[in-house]
């Protein structure tokens with residue numbers, strides 16, 4: 001029997017439905033693969049099983065030759081049966097790690113399904129170890145796969161950082177905080193644009209080094225760079241920071257809307273904003289033009305996976321002329337995505353949640369030109385003659401900002417080109 005699609009109250013002009021059922025997503029441990037590159041003196045210790053170790057080793061396979069900044073403390077049968085004191089074992093492993101690796105300044109204990117099953121209290125462990133190993137900071141968050149999506153790992157990690165951030169003084173002038181892990185090159189480009197607009201005090205969360213995390217207080221205005229940072233935003237709000245409502249910086253239009261939100265909050269004139277962004281907008285327009293020919297009119301189907309689906313769908317529809325068959329998303333944060341929902345073509349079918357079999361049936365029936373989905377679904381769909389794009393690639397690749405707009409479009413063109421070659 002098919003799971004019912006539940007129509008939701010009107011939300012912008014979209015056709016929003018919810019469904020529940022079997023899901024196919026990676027867990028939050030996956031975030032370690034891009035986070036460990038971002039915070040350069042942090043270490044991620046997963047407290048989990050051999051399955052967890054295999055997941056991050058294979059997801060981050062290319063890093064195996066580098067000095068690793070992640071590892072798994074394996075919980076084995078003895079721990080699961082309560083025969084060993086897992087806390088003692090963990091303290092021993094962490095102490096040895098810090099002795100061997102003086103370059104580690106920030107250690108994350110990352111919880112997993114097995115650590116949750118044995119109810120290992122990692123927040124107490126983090127407090128205990130922080131006291132013992134100072135000045136090394138030890139924090140914890142959960143990357144467990146139960147009822148989560150893989151991008152929630154980053155949200156949980158950044159939310160764990162917030163209580164530890166320095167407090168901005170009440171008298172401090174307003175500062176701009178960009179929230180969400182971005183490639184360094186993208187961060188530098190944004191910094192140049194903000195500077196050109198005259199916004200001098202711009203900070204990033206996470207910072208590249210543990211000792212350089214941004215101060216946050218009532219004067220902080222923040223822009224989310226990623227749409228999946230619900231818990232982080234809540235923690236920042238509790239600190240007194242204020243979110244600037246904006247679309248996300250994907251594509252030329254999204255980037256302009258995102259930068260404009262900061263410009264308006266900091267009283268930057270339209271003339272200065274235009275001058276600062278004109279060259280970037282023009283370059284993005286030129287880079288997108290050839291891709292518009294290839295993606296225009298193509299029918300696109302999104303499976304729910306990364307939580308980037310709504311901004312990506314908006315980009316594909318508005319800037320590249322694609323037709324949206326269905327936009328699946330694991331969660332739809334109505335507040336954070338308000339500007340994006342507004343920009344979706346009227347009547348766009350958005351499905352929140354997942355019932356895998358039903359969605360596969362709808363996808364097969366629609367036979368879209370391009371399907372954006374998780375790794376596990378891509379192969380079967382390819383075998384059925386459908387072109388697919390792995391949504392996880394959009395997290396590993398720099399895609400935000402004007403300079404990357406063409407690269408982002410290219411990521412969607414590539415599977416179409418490959419399929420065309422195969423058919424020839």
Ligand code: SF4
Nearest residue numbers: 027052112113144145
């Ligand atoms: Fe699997 Fe859970 Fe470990 Fe993720 S955290 S790899 S879902 S056991």
